[in-house]
Amino acid sequence: MKQPIWAPSPQRVASANMTRFMAFVSDRHGTAFTSYEELYRWSVADIPAFWAALWEFCGVIASRPYDRVVDDPSRMPGARWFPGARLNFAENLLRFRDDRPAIIFRGEGGKTARLSYAGLSGRVARLARALRQEGIGPGDRVAGFMPNLPETVIAMLAAVSLGAVWSSCSPEFGLRGVIDRFGQIEPRLLFSADGYLYNGRRYDSLERLRGIAENIPSVERVVVVPYLDDTPEIGAIRSAVLWDDFIGTDLESVPAAPLDFAQLPADHPLYIMYSSGTTGPPKCMVQGAAGILVQHLKELVLHTDLRRDDTIFYLTTCGWMMWNWLVSSLAIGATLVLYDGHPFHPDHGALWRLAAAEGITVFGASARYLASLEKGGARPGREHDLARLRTILSTGSPLAAEGFRYVYREVKQDLQLASISGGTDLNGCFALGNPTGPVYPGELQCRGLGMRVEVFNAAGEPVVGEPGELVCTAPFPSMPLRFWNDPDGSRYRKAYFEAFPGVWAHGDWCELTETGGIIIYGRSDATLNPGGVRIGTAELYRLTETLPEIADSLAVGQRWQGDERVILFVKMAQGIELTEELRERICRAIRENVSPRHVPARIIAVADIPYTINMKKVELAVRQVIHGEPVRNRDALANPEALELYRDLPELGS
Numbered sequence: 245m246k247q248p249i250w251a252p253s254p255q256r257v258a259s260a261n262m263t264r265f266m267a268f269v270s271d272r273h274g275t276a277f278t279s280y281e282e283l284y285r286w287s288v289a290d291i292p293a294f295w296a297a298l299w300e301f302c303g304v305i306a307s308r309p310y311d312r313v314v315d316d317p318s319r320m321p322g323a324r325w326f327p328g329a330r331l332n333f334a335e336n337l338l339r340f341r342d343d344r345p346a347i348i349f350r351g352e353g354g355k356t357a358r359l360s361y362a363g364l365s366g367r368v369a370r371l372a373r374a375l376r377q378e379g380i381g382p383g384d385r386v387a388g389f390m391p392n393l394p395e396t397v398i399a400m401l402a403a404v405s406l407g408a409v410w411s412s413c414s415p416e417f418g419l420r421g422v423i424d425r426f427g428q429i430e431p432r433l434l435f436s437a438d439g440y441l442y443n444g445r446r447y448d449s450l451e452r453l454r455g456i457a458e459n460i461p462s463v464e465r466v467v468v469v470p471y472l473d474d475t476p477e478i479g480a481i482r483s484a485v486l487w488d489d490f491i492g493t494d495l496e497s498v499p500a501a502p503l504d505f506a507q508l509p510a511d512h513p514l515y516i517m518y519s520s521g522t523t524g525p526p527k528c529m530v531q532g533a534a535g536i537l538v539q540h541l542k543e544l545v546l547h548t549d550l551r552r553d554d555t556i557f558y559l560t561t562c563g564w565m566m567w568n569w570l571v572s573s574l575a576i577g578a579t580l581v582l583y584d585g586h587p588f589h590p591d592h593g594a595l596w597r598l599a600a601a602e603g604i605t606v607f608g609a610s611a612r613y614l615a616s617l618e619k620g621g622a623r624p625g626r627e628h629d630l631a632r633l634r635t636i637l638s639t640g641s642p643l644a645a646e647g648f649r650y651v652y653r654e655v656k657q658d659l660q661l662a663s664i665s666g667g668t669d670l671n672g673c674f675a676l677g678n679p680t681g682p683v684y685p686g687e688l689q690c691r692g693l694g695m696r697v698e699v700f701n702a703a704g705e706p707v708v709g710e711p712g713e714l715v716c717t718a719p720f721p722s723m724p725l726r727f728w729n730d731p732d733g734s735r736y737r738k739a740y741f742e743a744f745p746g747v748w749a750h751g752d753w754c755e756l757t758e759t760g761g762i763i764i765y766g767r768s769d770a771t772l773n774p775g776g777v778r779i780g781t782a783e784l785y786r787l788t789e790t791l792p793e794i795a796d797s798l799a800v801g802q803r804w805q806g807d808e809r810v811i812l813f814v815k816m817a818q819g820i821e822l823t824e825e826l827r828e829r830i831c832r833a834i835r836e837n838v839s840p841r842h843v844p845a846r847i848i849a850v851a852d853i854p855y856t857i858n859m860k861k862v863e864l865a866v867r868q869v870i871h872g873e874p875v876r877n878r879d880a881l882a883n884p885e886a887l888e889l890y891r892d893l894p895e896l897g898s
Contacts, residue, residue, distance in 0.1 A: 246759065248682030249652055252660065257680045262546050269297050280678050280690060281760055288696040291317055291718055295325075295538060295694055302541040302575075304534075305339060306331035307507045314719065320746050321736065323719035326510035326534045333514050333533040334368070334405035335505040337574040341365050345579045347394050348555075350598055352441045352585020355471075357394050361577070364398070369503045371402035374491050378465055380433060382407030382506055385516065387431035389422060389449065389456065390562050391415055391440040392584040395469045395487065397571055399435045404514060404533070407506035411516040414563030415440050415447070416857050419455045421879025425518050428528050429728055430462035437469040438476035443586035446472055450481065457482040465490075510534035511725055517565060517668045520856050520880050527739065528728035531671055535721035539672040540572035542693060548606060548635065548662070549679040550576050557581035558608035558637070559595065564858040565668045566608065566639065587613055592622040600628040607633055610640035610859050611647060611663070615789050618650040619817075625655045635660045637677070640859055642764040644786035645686035663688045665764050667750065669740070670722045674714060674750065675762040686786070687761035695720055699756045704744050707756070711765055711780065714752040715744060723748070753780045770863035772801045773808045774841060781863060783838050784812065791830065793820045796853045799844065800867040802896060811870070811896065812844035815853050822849040848895050852886040866890050 257263060266277045269286070273293065277283045287294040292313035299310075311328030340346075340361040347364060349357040359367070380386060386403040390396040390412060400410045413425050415437065426434070434456065439448045450468075457463050466484040470476050478484040514533040518526040544550045556573050557580075560566040573580055581602055587595050587609070599607055617624070624630065633656055638647070643663045651661050662677025665688055674697050675688040683689060691697040696718035698706040727736045743749040753771045755763045765771070765780020772779040781799045788797040796815040801808040812830075816822055827847045834842050854862045857880065865875045869890045878884035 246684055249648055249685050250657075250659070250661065251682040252680060260679045261549050261551070262678065262680050265297075265301055265546055268301050272297065280681050284691060284693060284760075287693040288718065291694060291696070295721060298538055298542050298546075298694070299326075302538070302545055304331065304537065304541070305336050310510060317719060320717075320719045320748065321723060321733070321741065323723075324511060325532070325719075325721045329510040329534060330507040331510065331534060331537075332405060332407075332505035332507060333537055334401045335503075336537055337401060337572065338365050338368060338405075338503065339575065340577045344552075344577070346574060347397060347580050347582060348602055349394050349582045349584075351391075351393075351471075351583075352444075352589055352594075359394055364394075364401075364574075365503060367398050368401045368405065370491050371398055372405050372503065375402055375406055375408070375433070378433065380406055380408050382508060382512070384408045384433075385429045385431040386410055387426050387429070387434045388412035388562060389415055389417075389426075389434060389436040389453065390469070391437050391471065392560065392562055392567065392582050393437065393469065393471065394582065395437075396435070396562050397580075397582075399467075400571065405503060405505050407508050407512060409513045409516055409530075411518075412562045412567075413518065414561035414857050415449050416442075416561065416882065417563065418879035419452045419459075422452065422456050423459050424879070425526050425528070426456065427460050428525075429516050430460070432462060433465045433467065434460075434463050435467050435469065437471040438478075439472040441472070441585055443589050448472070450476060450478065453484075454481045457484070508533065513725060515568060515671065516728060517568075517671060518563075519668065520858070520860070520862075525876070526880070527735070529669055529724040530726050530728055531722065532725045535723065536568070536671050537572070537575070539670070539720070539722035540569055541575060543569070543673055543676060544573055544576055546693060547673070547676045547678065548637070549660075550578055550606065552577040554605045555579040555581060555603055555632070556606040556608070557583070557595075557599065557602075557604045559583065559587055559610065559613060560608075561857065565671050568671055570608070588616070592617060592620050593624070593627060596624040596628040596630070599630060599633060603632040605632050606635045606637065608637035608639070611638050611643040612641060612859050614638055614643065614647050614651060618647065618654075619789075619792075619795065623654045630656055633659060635662060635677070635679075637662050637664055639664045639666075641861065642766065642782040642786070643686070644782075644789050646786070646790050648683070648685040665752065665762070666692075669724060669750075670720070672722050674716065674752075675764075684757075684759060684761055687757060687759070687763055689761055691756075691760070691762065697762075699754060700744060700747075700749075704747075709755065709758060711753055711755045711778065713743065713768060714750045714754045714762075714764075716748040716750070753778065767863070770800070770867075772799060772810050772842075774801070774810055779810070779842055781861075784810075784834065784842060784844075787834055787837055788812070788814065788830070791833070793817055793826060794830075798853045798861050798863060798866060800863050800870065802845075802867075802870060804845070809845035810842065812847045813850045813853070813866070813890070814847060815851065816849055822847065846895050848893060850886075850889045852883060852889060854884070854886040855882045856880055857882045870896055
């Protein structure tokens with residue numbers, strides 16, 4: 245039998261929010277749950293009852309209660325959640341107004357800021373007043389081209405307090421990438437900083453900001469936050485004003501105006517999020533206020549076990565859904581730690597010094613970050629005081645089993661390592677952590693409560709213990725309301741419901757295990773298919789990441805002689821050359837530890853591996869390059885120049 249790498253103590257289980265929720269449900273429904281699996285089965289068997297219980301348990305603030313939880317739980321897509329309710333997302337996140345810390349900010353260049361809950365509410369109120377004077381109201385789009393600053397959080401909360409719709413992307417995006425996104429939704433107002441710092445370098449945003457304002461005529465006002473410089477020169481930017489001038493008040497001497505939260509329907513648009521846009525124009529996904537709120541509360545309160553005395557951190561940009569997810573921690577009253585900059589500047593201890601100094605209890609990062617720590621020989625647990633740390637969250641890509649072992653060996657033995665997986669589409673997770681259950685190396689602990697997640701084979705039948713498509717067979721509250729500029733819903737249905745009508749197909753190739761966990765093998769559209777057998781790319785990465793000679797890798801399928809063959813690109817560790825002997829050793833390790841079908845037909849050394857700005861490998865774009873097909877929207881990549889390394893390689897012609 246599989247052995248867990250960690251299990252919570254009886255005391256931790258007894259005190260968990262999940263345990264309290266089980267008792268709460270049992271008291272109201274006469275159940276007697278003894279395990280997470282029993283609670284999960286109830287949550288997907290009686291979906292309206294589950295979300296009603298979650299709404300009450302988490303204390304959702306609404307000026308008018310819902311008439312029913314969901315109008316038609318069999319309609320997918322199209323089910324309406326919490327009809328009749330009136331509420332405001334920002335009001336739920338600003339329910340606390342005391343002197344406890346709400347936001348702690350640390351920038352790469354040494355800038356710091358601290359805001360109490362009272363201070364945060366006051367700043368949101370002042371900015372909301374300025375936005376109202378600008379004519380911003382329900383349904384208007386407000387965009388952020390911002391680093392991960394406290395002002396970004398303030399701007400989002402102020403906008404949605406008025407009923408405006410917030411949308412943001414990272415300042416690392418090039419001009420075309422920003423226009424491809426914001427140009428579709430036509431924002432009236434744009435927030436930006438003058439620039440940002442990354443890996444010891446200053447990056448100016450003002451020139452791109454000028455281009456954005458010129459190319460998106462809907463933008464009536466540009467509000468610039470001084471970050472690199474105290475008084476940036478903004479005269480060349482149409483309708484630009486500095487942050488303090490826009491607010492128009494002395495923050496220290498003028499009392500904050502009272503917050504007046506617009507009370508709106510549950511399905512009032514809250515966020516517009518974007519697909520990666522590496523294979524076509526980014527999809528603009530409109531997400532509703534109540535649906536996102538309850539999904540985030542469920543994941544933070546129950547699956548992350550977040551409480552008021554916690555300090556939570558996630559390494560993210562403002563263009564990744566994990567930023568939206570992190571900010572929802574304000575609804576619990578926890579302290580958010582925001583970091584902007586390179587996670588390894590000036591060295592691998594940058595974030596761990598922050599964790600030790602601020603007493604971070606929940607630390608979130610990408611699987612690639614953890615793999616880079618391991619490759620670099622970092623030992624955070626021996627180098628820093630991590631006494632308060634109790635949970636590590638990992639997402640962005642599958643975390644290899646060896647990555648689990650590394651965390652428990654070199655970070656901390658007694659903590660919950662929760663590998664989580666979902667997507668921007670739902671602004672949440674399909675599979676994630678369970679603070680009351682064991683952790684198995686390489687597995688996500690459980691399917692999310694209220695999410696009827698299955699793994700389908702090619703015939704559309706649910707399977708356990710074999711790879712297949714990750715699907716969700718019932719509606720959930722955080723499903724997109726619609727896509728922007730998709731009046732008949734055809735693009736929305738094509739994106740998720742074409743493979744299995746009436747069933748959400750997420751595009752992940754995965755396996756549901758006998759223990760109730762999930763193993764993610766990679767994206768379905770990037771799976772390899774030699775000889776008609778589908779292989780997840782993550783299976784190869786799990787092995788290559790353990791080889792000290794390889795710094796990074798990427799696998800694609802190449803069309804070849806009426807079939808497909810596996811091509812493995814490897815970025816070598818510094819000072820290492822890819823020799824024939826090393827190629828043979830890699831193939832032998834893959835054959836013995838994965839399977840003979842995984843053995844690549846070619847192993848090719850490259851100088852770099854392309855990633856999206858959210859640090860996900862872009863297998864599909866590389867596959868297009870090696871087949872001579874065009875790649876659109878290169879601005880979605882962190883290092884688009886890397887794609888040229890894969891063009892016209894002689895090794896691929898034989």
